[in-house]
Amino acid sequence: MRVTVWNEFQHETRGDERVLAHYPDGIHTVVADGLREVLGDAVQVRTATQPEPEHGLTEEVLAGTDVLMWWGHIRHAEVEDEVVERVLRHVHAGMGIVVLHSGHYSKVFTRLMGSTCSLRWRNEGERELVWTIDETHPIAEGVPNPIQIPQQEMYGEPFDIPAPHELVFVSSFAGGEVFRSGVTYRRGRGRVFYFSPGDQEYPVYHHPDVRRVLANGVRWARPRHERRTLTADPHPLGWFEG
Amino acid sequence: MRVTVWNEFQHETRGDERVLAHYPDGIHTVVADGLREVLGDAVQVRTATQPEPEHGLTEEVLAGTDVLMWWGHIRHAEVEDEVVERVLRHVHAGMGIVVLHSGHYSKVFTRLMGSTCSLRWRNEGERELVWTIDETHPIAEGVPNPIQIPQQEMYGEPFDIPAPHELVFVSSFAGGEVFRSGVTYRRGRGRVFYFSPGDQEYPVYHHPDVRRVLANGVRWARPRHERRTLTADPHPLGWFEG
Amino acid sequence: MRVTVWNEFQHETRGDERVLAHYPDGIHTVVADGLREVLGDAVQVRTATQPEPEHGLTEEVLAGTDVLMWWGHIRHAEVEDEVVERVLRHVHAGMGIVVLHSGHYSKVFTRLMGSTCSLRWRNEGERELVWTIDETHPIAEGVPNPIQIPQQEMYGEPFDIPAPHELVFVSSFAGGEVFRSGVTYRRGRGRVFYFSPGDQEYPVYHHPDVRRVLANGVRWARPRHERRTLTADPHPLGWFEG
Amino acid sequence: MRVTVWNEFQHETRGDERVLAHYPDGIHTVVADGLREVLGDAVQVRTATQPEPEHGLTEEVLAGTDVLMWWGHIRHAEVEDEVVERVLRHVHAGMGIVVLHSGHYSKVFTRLMGSTCSLRWRNEGERELVWTIDETHPIAEGVPNPIQIPQQEMYGEPFDIPAPHELVFVSSFAGGEVFRSGVTYRRGRGRVFYFSPGDQEYPVYHHPDVRRVLANGVRWARPRHERRTLTADPHPLGWFEG
Numbered sequence: 013m014r015v016t017v018w019n020e021f022q023h024e025t026r027g028d029e030r031v032l033a034h035y036p037d038g039i040h041t042v043v044a045d046g047l048r049e050v051l052g053d054a055v056q057v058r059t060a061t062q063p064e065p066e067h068g069l070t071e072e073v074l075a076g077t078d079v080l081m082w083w084g085h086i087r088h089a090e091v092e093d094e095v096v097e098r099v100l101r102h103v104h105a106g107m108g109i110v111v112l113h114s115g116h117y118s119k120v121f122t123r124l125m126g127s128t129c130s131l132r133w134r135n136e137g138e139r140e141l142v143w144t145i146d147e148t149h150p151i152a153e154g155v156p157n158p159i160q161i162p163q164q165e166m167y168g169e170p171f172d173i174p175a176p177h178e179l180v181f182v183s184s185f186a187g188g189e190v191f192r193s194g195v196t197y198r199r200g201r202g203r204v205f206y207f208s209p210g211d212q213e214y215p216v217y218h219h220p221d222v223r224r225v226l227a228n229g230v231r232w233a234r235p236r237h238e239r240r241t242l243t244a245d246p247h248p249l250g251w252f253e254g
Numbered sequence: 255m256r257v258t259v260w261n262e263f264q265h266e267t268r269g270d271e272r273v274l275a276h277y278p279d280g281i282h283t284v285v286a287d288g289l290r291e292v293l294g295d296a297v298q299v300r301t302a303t304q305p306e307p308e309h310g311l312t313e314e315v316l317a318g319t320d321v322l323m324w325w326g327h328i329r330h331a332e333v334e335d336e337v338v339e340r341v342l343r344h345v346h347a348g349m350g351i352v353v354l355h356s357g358h359y360s361k362v363f364t365r366l367m368g369s370t371c372s373l374r375w376r377n378e379g380e381r382e383l384v385w386t387i388d389e390t391h392p393i394a395e396g397v398p399n400p401i402q403i404p405q406q407e408m409y410g411e412p413f414d415i416p417a418p419h420e421l422v423f424v425s426s427f428a429g430g431e432v433f434r435s436g437v438t439y440r441r442g443r444g445r446v447f448y449f450s451p452g453d454q455e456y457p458v459y460h461h462p463d464v465r466r467v468l469a470n471g472v473r474w475a476r477p478r479h480e481r482r483t484l485t486a487d488p489h490p491l492g493w494f495e496g
Numbered sequence: 497m498r499v500t501v502w503n504e505f506q507h508e509t510r511g512d513e514r515v516l517a518h519y520p521d522g523i524h525t526v527v528a529d530g531l532r533e534v535l536g537d538a539v540q541v542r543t544a545t546q547p548e549p550e551h552g553l554t555e556e557v558l559a560g561t562d563v564l565m566w567w568g569h570i571r572h573a574e575v576e577d578e579v580v581e582r583v584l585r586h587v588h589a590g591m592g593i594v595v596l597h598s599g600h601y602s603k604v605f606t607r608l609m610g611s612t613c614s615l616r617w618r619n620e621g622e623r624e625l626v627w628t629i630d631e632t633h634p635i636a637e638g639v640p641n642p643i644q645i646p647q648q649e650m651y652g653e654p655f656d657i658p659a660p661h662e663l664v665f666v667s668s669f670a671g672g673e674v675f676r677s678g679v680t681y682r683r684g685r686g687r688v689f690y691f692s693p694g695d696q697e698y699p700v701y702h703h704p705d706v707r708r709v710l711a712n713g714v715r716w717a718r719p720r721h722e723r724r725t726l727t728a729d730p731h732p733l734g735w736f737e738g
Numbered sequence: 739m740r741v742t743v744w745n746e747f748q749h750e751t752r753g754d755e756r757v758l759a760h761y762p763d764g765i766h767t768v769v770a771d772g773l774r775e776v777l778g779d780a781v782q783v784r785t786a787t788q789p790e791p792e793h794g795l796t797e798e799v800l801a802g803t804d805v806l807m808w809w810g811h812i813r814h815a816e817v818e819d820e821v822v823e824r825v826l827r828h829v830h831a832g833m834g835i836v837v838l839h840s841g842h843y844s845k846v847f848t849r850l851m852g853s854t855c856s857l858r859w860r861n862e863g864e865r866e867l868v869w870t871i872d873e874t875h876p877i878a879e880g881v882p883n884p885i886q887i888p889q890q891e892m893y894g895e896p897f898d899i900p901a902p903h904e905l906v907f908v909s910s911f912a913g914g915e916v917f918r919s920g921v922t923y924r925r926g927r928g929r930v931f932y933f934s935p936g937d938q939e940y941p942v943y944h945h946p947d948v949r950r951v952l953a954n955g956v957r958w959a960r961p962r963h964e965r966r967t968l969t970a971d972p973h974p975l976g977w978f979e980g
Contacts, residue, residue, distance in 0.1 A: 104612050104656075106874070117728070126608040127683045128588050130726040136733055141430045141978075143411050148832075148927050148963055157412070158430070158978055169385050169424065170399070172588070172684055172726050177659060182411065182434075184426040187733045188383045188400070192424075199611045200656055201874050237874055242614040242656050244601070249620055249671045252867075252884055346854050346898075348632075359970065368850040369925045370830050372968040378975055383736075390590070390685050390721055400736055414830075414926055414968050417903060429975045441853045442898055443632050479632055484856040484898050486843065491862055491913045494625075494642055625914045627895045641896070642914070653869050653908065654883070666895065666918075668910040672867045672884070676908075 013234050014056045016077040017044045018069065020084035020091075021061035023212045034215040039083050043112075046223035047230060055230070062087055067095050074098060075239075079108035079230045082115045085212065091119050100124070104200030105241050108233025110226065113210035116171075121206065124199050125173050131191070132168035138186040140164040140209060142193055142221075149180045151194065151205065151228045159221040165211040167191045173206075181225075183208065194225070196232070200242055203233040255476050256298045258319040259286045260311065262326035262333075263303035265454045276457040281325050285354075288465035289472060297472070304329055309337050316340060317481075321350035321472045324357045327454065333361050342366070346442030347483050350475025352468065355452035358413075363448065366441050367415050373433070374410035380428040382406035382451060384435055384463075391422045393436065393447065393470045401463040407453040409433045415448075423467075425450065436467070438474070442484055445475040497718050498540045500561040501528045502553065504568040504575075505545035507696045518699040523567050527596075530707035531714060539714070546571055551579050558582060559723075563592035563714045566599045569696065575603050584608065588684030589725050592717025594710065597694035600655075605690065608683050609657050615675070616652035622670040624648040624693060626677055626705075633664045635678065635689065635712040643705040649695040651675045657690075665709075667692065678709070680716070684726055687717040739960050740782045742803040743770045744795065746810035746817075747787035749938045760941040765809050769838075772949035773956060781956070788813055793821050800824060801965075805834035805956045808841045811938065817845050826850065830926030831967050834959025836952065839936035842897075847932065850925050851899050857917070858894035864912040866890040866935060868919055868947075875906045877920065877931065877954045885947040891937040893917045899932075907951075909934065920951070922958070926968055929959040 019040035023031040035042050040059040047057050060068025062084070074080070080099065084091070096119045103109050103124065111121045116129045142159035144152040168189030174197070181194030197204040207225060210216045217223070261282035265273040277284050282301040289299050302310025304326070316322070322341065326333070338361045345351050345366065353363045358371045384401035386394040410431030416439070423436030439446040449467060452458045459465070503524035507515040519526050524543040531541050544552025546568070558564070564583065568575070580603045587593050587608065595605045600613045626643035628636040652673030658681070665678030681688040691709060694700045701707070745766035749757040761768055766785040773783050786794025788810070800806070806825065810817070822845045829835050829850065837847045842855045868885035870878040894915030900923070907920030923930040933951060936942045943949070 123607070124610040126610045126681075128726045130728045132731050133728060134731050134733065138733075139430075141432075143432050145411055145413075145434070146924075147412050148924070150962065153962075156978070160978070166731075168731065169387055170389050171387075174658065174681065174683065175421065175661065179417065179421070182424060182432045184430055184432045188381075188426055188736070189731075190383075190385050190424045190426045190432050192387070197610075197658065198872075198874070199658065236876065236879075242612045244614045244617060247616045247618050247650075247652065247673075249618065249622075252672075252882070252886070365849070366852040368852045368923075370968045372970045374973050375970060376973050376975065380975075388682075390682070392720065395720075398736075402736070408973075410973065416900065416923065416925065419901060430978075431973075439852075439900065440630075440632070441900065478634065478637075484854045486856045486859060489858050489860050489892075489894065489915075491860065491864075494640075494644070494914070623914075625916075627916050629895050629897075629918075631896050653871055654873055655871075659905065663901065663905070666908060666916045668914055668916045672865075672910055674867075674869050674908045674910045674916050676871070 013054055013230065014076055014078045015047055015081065015230055016073060017057060017059045017081045018083065019059065019061050020087045021063060022087050023085065031212045034218065035212065039212060039217060042217045043081060043083070043226065046217060047227055050223055050227035062091065067091060069095050069099060071098065074102045074107065077107060078235055079110060079233045081110045081112060082118060082120060083112045084118045085114040088118050096120055096123065103202035103204070106201040106235040106237060106239040108203045108235060110229045110233055111206045113208055116206065124197065124204055127174055128172045131171045132189065134166040134187065136166065137163040137214065138166055140183050140185055142181050142183045142209060145179050145182055149178060151180050151225060151232050153228055155221045155224050161209055161216060161219060163214045164209060164216060167208050201237065201240065205229040205233050255296060255472065256318055256320045257289055257323065257472055258315060259299060259301045259323045260325065261301065261303050262329045263305060264329050265327065273454045276460065277454065281454060281459060284459045285323060285325070285468065288459055289469055292465055292469035304333065309333060311337050311341060313340065316344045316349065319349060320477055321352060321475045323352045323354060324360060324362060325354045326360045327356040330360050338362055338365065345444035345446070348443040348477040348479060348481040350445045350477060352471045352475055353448045355450055358448065366439065366446055369416055370414045373413045374431065376408040376429065378408065379405040379456065380408055382425050382427055384423050384425045384451060387421050387424055391420060393422050393467060393474050395470055397463045397466050403451055403458060403461060405456045406451060406458060409450050443479065443482065447471040447475050497538055497714065498560055498562045499531055499565065499714055500557060501541060501543045501565045502567065503543065503545050504571045505547060506571050507569065515696045518702065519696065523696060523701060526701045527565060527567070527710065530701055531711055534707055534711035546575065551575060553579050553583060555582065558586045558591065561591060562718045563594060565594045565596060566602060566604060567596045568602045569598040572602050580604055580607065587686035587688070590685040590719040590721060590723040592687045592719060594713045594717055595690045597692055600690065608681065608688055611658055612656045615655045616673065618650040618671065620650065621647040621698065622650055624667050624669055626665050626667045626693060629663050629666055633662060635664050635709060635716050637712055639705045639708050645693055645700060645703060647698045648693060648700060651692050685721065685724065689713040689717050739780055739956065740802055740804045741773060741807065741956055742799060743783060743785045743807045744809065745785065745787050746813045747789060748813050749811065757938045760944065761938065765938060765943060768943045769807060769809070769952065772943060773953055776949055776953035788817065793817060795821050795825060797824065800828045800833065803833060804961060805836060805959045807836045807838060808844060808846060809838045810844045811840040814844050822846055822849065829928035829930070832927040832961040832963060832965040834929045834961060836955045836959055837932045839934055842932065850923065850930055853900055854898045857897045858915065860892040860913065862892065863889040863940065864892055866909050866911055868907050868909045868935060871905050871908055875904060876958050877906050877951060879954055881947045881950050887935055887942060887945060889940045890935060890942060893934050927963065927966065931955040931959050
């Protein structure tokens with residue numbers, strides 16, 4: 013299983029100290045380490061970042077990626093449309109994608125959803141409890157119910173997403189808000205998992221239960237079939253009788 | 255619109271003082287008053303209770319009911335199977351049903367769901383916040399987001415229900431738990447709405463926002479078509495060509 | 497209720513005789529006439545076409561439109577991105593949209609779906625039977641089950657759309673294929689209905705049952721709330737406690 | 739993986755010749771052979787029939803069953819309620835179930851669905867085409883799209899089931915009807931797959947593609963977690979903080 017962890021890599025490179033305290037080499041490196049920690053030899057992880065040419069997501073990279081993870085926050089608008097289209101094309105053809113936290117507002121995720129993906133938010137370092145709704149879902153395997161995250165940015169409903177294929181997690185925050193924090197979708201031949209915990213200011217991607225969820229999410233999103241572009245082809249009468 | 259509010263009517267008749275403080279004439283009378291308050295002349299409300307013959311739910315009563323509301327708690331097992339079948343038959347033929355709070359464990363609701371409807375719970379009089387997930391849903395019309403209920407029994411996930419047709423409300427509790435507190439289903443030709451706020455020990459059915467939700471729920475669940483029993487009938491080749 | 501029927505208006509203006517035989521003044525005029533025939537004074541219908549400036553879909557026109565109907569086929573790529581974004585913004589804010597037939601491949605629809613919307617097809621003038629799956633759905637009101645369309649282009653599964661919110665119609669074709677021909681979605685605050693019958697070469701939009709479905713679809717898709725742009729706003733702790 | 743194939747075993751034992759021509763030792767033996775043929779050593783198959791004590795479905799048998807397959811037709815009413823409850827209890831706790839053809843009207847399936855499960859039908863030995871809607875679904879793996887069944891009983895919409903979790907197959911029949919012939923559900927911790935092809939009068943369970951679907955269905959429905967009965971337990975404040 014080949015995973016590419018993508019990061020916009022802005023908070024870190026501009027020297028935001030609260031971010032560097034937890035992610036000195038970038039959020040992507042910590043997410044990647046978490047996958048390796050949980051999945052071991054079952055996974056090959058590489059990383060890619062927005063400042064690289066083509067944002068590090070060339071046709072070759074995507075063709076060699078089973079699951080793409082996406083973290084972005086303050087540079088969504090600068091992601092090139094051509095790369096967005098390329099990512100969408102690969103998802104539709106079968107590549108899995110796991111979108112993280114503020115990636116809800118990325119071009120890629122809003123294009124997959126077809127909605128605004130707006131939400132309520134507040135950054136006060138509140139406790140987040142991540143409740144498993146569907147305890148038999150493979151993404152929830154091996155995590156406590158609830159997962160307890162001591163400090164997090166609050167994301168609250170209404171979250172403008174289409175009704176998910178599967179509602180895996182719902183979070184509550186110390187301030188009282190709730191959020192559908194783990195949701196799955198199918199788009200084309202690809203699987204989509206969105207997981208909201210993970211702000212840049214808190215060590216959320218070091219949290220062992222969060223790492224477990226991300227590893228489960230990657231396993232769940234991996235393609236089971238060959239990648240194939242879907243097209244609208246004509247079919248003569250009786251074509252299947254042959 | 256003709257509504258029948260059904261109550262098991264046990265807490266009140268056995269003299270439970272905490273219940274009688276809020277519902278001296280029974281929970282059903284307060285729920286019925288709430289519907290009249292919000293819907294006025296648009297609704298005719300009658301009540302029925304478990305101690306009555308046939309639990310007050312004769313064929314005639316159900317045939318004259320557009321929407322049935324169901325409140326039960328400690329006498330689920332004593333509800334006669336024949337009456338349960340009768341209610342299910344009417345729901346399948348088009349009668350709406352609104353199931354309240356501990357009615358999640360009633361024979362009627364578990365039969366409509368096909369699952370156990372189990373949940374976590376705690377009765378400590380905590381604050382419940384009822385968040386609207388889908389702000390355009392007619393059941394959420396005219397209520398604040400969130401509804402604030404000062405004291406409530408906690409109902410928590412995992413709630414063993416089938417994934418709802420529509421997820422309208424999710425609650426959080428002061429203790430941190432979350433719950434899918436407002437969910438809709440279609441069964442046969444009938445509409446089903448489950449709404450969890452409403453314990454017997456707290457004045458929840460006097461709460462103006464809760465009353466609004468119940469009125470909205472009744473309006474949403476009302477049948478738009480003639481009641482009709484669904485059967486499996488043979489159809490000859492070309493029957494539709496006329 | 498204010499409806500705008502939009503047509504790419506290419507087959508007609510380039511003089512395609514098989515199209516002009518049924519739609520001498522454009523498909524949009526026949527669709528508009530059908531709405532007026534069924535809905536009478538309950539609807540105000542205007543039309544807009546791709547050759548007009550801004551494709552006839554200025555901010556002013558969309559602001560005054562409750563439901564937009566979309567027919568396009570061979571000029572999808574020429575629809576300006578700015579107009580597409582404008583339409584999406586209005587759908588997300590609450591405008592209803594009814595997408596017709598080959599509009600499945602339009603920028604607007606694929607952007608709302610987040611998938612490729614590819615399908616199988618064949619144009620041999622086969623009989624299409626449109627079966628109602630959910631007989632209580634308001635879009636199916638007053639139409640026979642099945643609707644019989646003597647001649648149609650075949651659209652067949654797999655149709656690459658997200659699992660619909662509601663599956664209203666499934667069609668079969670004389671050649672044996674099946675198609676999810678009537679599906680609903682929610683996107684943002686807006687309602688989306690896709691209905692596949694309606695090729696330019698057959699008089700499908702003159703068919704009384706098809707006209708009934710389109711009128712029902714418009715009624716179903718109309719907004720029930722004020723149009724409102726969804727944004728991600730910060731909320732301080734305790735903002736709702738007032 | 740331990741599978742129990744259950745058959746009402748009435749058509750065969752009363753000497754219905756058209757049935758015995760294809761199923762001389764009972765439908766269950768042919769279904770069981772099909773599973774062994776496709777799954778080989780990965781599966782242990784046993785059978786149980788309605789005439790046996792407790793219908794062959796003792797607590798011990800169910801406790802040792804990962805997936806139960808259910809075929810019944812003319813003796814649904816004679817299935818003992820106690821056995822039905824036992825089966826439901828095991829499904830809710832995690833046992834998978836695959837319901838076949840006329841099993842749509844069984845007590846077990848209608849209880850899992852909560853609806854009438856009525857449908858249209860005709861037995862004229864028509865060609866059925868089974869179209870895959872979701873080509874990436876594991877139940878559709880390795881089968882042609884469409885599967886062609888030369889002779890079948892027609893089952894037609896409207897099929898009164900709750901909207902499925904996943905719509906895997908839709909069939910068309912030579913006479914023009916359509917049917918959601920492969921649908922999945924989750925109930926409690928258990929997975930449910932209904933597959934309609936398979937009348938007693940036609941050799942459908944000898945068809946290699948149908949056998950593949952049944953084997954896929956069994957694999958999909960198998961439990962991934964320990965069997966566990968869901969109950970409603972009280973939880974004190976802060977129980978999860980440990």
